[in-house]
Amino acid sequence: MYTLKDMLHVKSIAVVGASNHSGKIGHTLLKNIIDGGFKGSIYPVNIKEDNILGYKCYKDILSIPEEIDLAVIAVPAVIVNNVIKEAGQKGAKGAIIISGGFKEIGNNDLEAEILETAEEFGMRIIGPNCQGVSYTANKMCATWPLIKEQGFIGIVSQSGTIGAALSTWAEKDEMGISCFASLGNKSDISETDFIEFFAEDPNTKVVALNLEGIQNGEVFVDVISRASQKKPIVVLKPGKTAKGMKAIASHTKSIAGNDRIFSAFCRKYGVIRANDITEFYDFCKIAGSSKKPKGNKMLIITSSGGAGIIATDTAEVNGIEIAPINEKLKKTLEDILPDQCVISNPLDLTGDATADRYDKALKAVIDDGSYDFLLTIFGDPILGANNAISKYKNDIPIIVSYLGGGEIEENEVKIMNKNNIPVFPTPERAVKAAKALLELKI
């Protein structure tokens, strides 16, 4: 049997059902594999075409002159079994089946059939009825939308849309992802395979897990208990309300389970639970870019009094201690900062603060050593903000919020994202992310 790792480190891909029509999924898949920069061989397969997007097109997999490693399949359900067979004969290690029309509409036999064929050849199956997989270290974007930027988040998502949303945001933020996997019917590969893979994958620093239901509870608990000791895991699991659970049942025919038990399970293993899609993204960002603080004493450093107040409110609600500045540190800060600064927690560097003023304040605070982590708010167009943070980010966990800074903010935030500095557009999101960090056990 091949492994999931084999399936992601392929050197040649056949796109079966590739198309010249830009509206078709078979076109999008081929285009994204090409535009994603895949370095291996790409073979479009379609009985009616000679050439697609500049690549020679083959009538069937068997006509391809070389062996293939992976088949990406977007053809009608009834043809899929034969495609798997041909792929197996050509040495494929696995197939990603985008096509629907299997178990999700009651065609259980058809799904069992393709699984049997795959097993014959030791092939592994992702899908059917899924949105594909992108593995950026191999520049293999066998999904949509197009994701190119390599980053540290490994996403395995029941919902193609939620995984795609995270990927899109990470791409736009120039932060990137390591992987986006949409599972569909999970006939073979399931979330636990991906979690185990991510736990060992050197390209992945944090596991983003979107679950609706859990098929095999024992395997799930076993895999999570081991993987959570190696990498931070962030989970988004809806179905908290009765109506939500009902909607899950009609979506994936799976049972959401008792939400409180699931929450307790997460706490036990230090799995961070996100309450919404925004938190899902934010918590992945912080868990992959920041160490767990030693305690919950936070200092807020801000150029905006108003944003500092909002951060204080949010911290108090979330059980983070905004501890007063001690007398010694107060004196130091009074010496190095201009008169208008407010030396308290929040430490208000005021609206004309420069990156240099932040640098001085950060140094003094870190030397003092009273705080476990810092929330640094840039509430104005402050040039070089990223340098001040980069300089100290290995000394203490620093969470950043940058807002109200126009074009300068946009550039600074991009650099921070590239440099794995956890930066958020509002103080509330930054504080909640900081809180999430405290839930980790590693």
Next chain:
Amino acid sequence: MYTLKDMLHVKSIAVVGASNHSGKIGHTLLKNIIDGGFKGSIYPVNIKEDNILGYKCYKDILSIPEEIDLAVIAVPAVIVNNVIKEAGQKGAKGAIIISGGFKEIGNNDLEAEILETAEEFGMRIIGPNCQGVSYTANKMCATWPLIKEQGFIGIVSQSGTIGAALSTWAEKDEMGISCFASLGNKSDISETDFIEFFAEDPNTKVVALNLEGIQNGEVFVDVISRASQKKPIVVLKPGKTAKGMKAIASHTKSIAGNDRIFSAFCRKYGVIRANDITEFYDFCKIAGSSKKPKGNKMLIITSSGGAGIIATDTAEVNGIEIAPINEKLKKTLEDILPDQCVISNPLDLTGDATADRYDKALKAVIDDGSYDFLLTIFGDPILGANNAISKYKNDIPIIVSYLGGGEIEENEVKIMNKNNIPVFPTPERAVKAAKALLELKI
């Protein structure tokens, strides 16, 4: 006495303390007034310069050959009174004083002095110690960052940063604002002046109010009670926790007051209260672009089962009724939609849904008339999504969430923002915004 309206509809501006140094506020202010596209006369004033950014520079206001309507002031506090006097002599209707160094650091007399001088000439004062004002209908960006896009949100913000953040997001979303006003010390013009102005201003459809403390409770209650009958008002008021209130006291020397009383006051007048800066923006967007639904029965239409579940969960938590589809509508939808669609609430049009499929479903649902508002989730790259919504948005309040759609999403969302369709990046944000709409009394 001139009015705030006079101050915003000016035809000539003197920028006192304008500078050739790009790091200085006096440079940024002049540059943003120029780049914002102000159509009237612009006069930089600086004793040391002959020319700034291509404009002839004057030694003082009195040397300007014509009358001026507005002075934007960024010079040391001790000089400000004289500048106001000269501006008054030149016929100015008002002054925006960016300079700090007044009441906020105990210089109460200096602040009283400038107010007295202004009163002599009937001039009005915004500030001192503020981040200025942008009024897009007059292309007057006397603040930072640069805001050019004209939209319908009128922002008056205690915190320059929070107002600037909203403005930046609205600019980036190509939705724009009507006004961003930062108040600073509020020596003359306060939030109540702006609320009254916005209530009558044809360019403003919704009032965004960021408050820390309230100076004159009676005036505030009176103004809100009247303005809230004319325009939706969205308020962000931090200081919900003890530490947050303490931070407010050290920021603006004002008292946050009892939070529960404030909440009750908001409910009485249909003022929408935002819990965080993200909601502040989202609630303004929806209150300015959507009518209040007749009731709380919502249908979710989605291409993503997963996003539909999340929306259902969020709706249930927020007291929105996700009512089942009646038998008659069910039959209609079964007739017009493909087999794989799940005819329930959420109505799952599935991942291959096109704008045309949404169009058909929307028409059937609106004809049926059972629902008070619709949440339409586009969870895939769906081209023409904006057309399907535009066609029906006057028939029923339609709230949109678009996610996971890559480049197509980006373009569609821009068009929706330009067309005043309330669109949000996650289903949770969309549902919370829908809930906020129900709080309105107009």
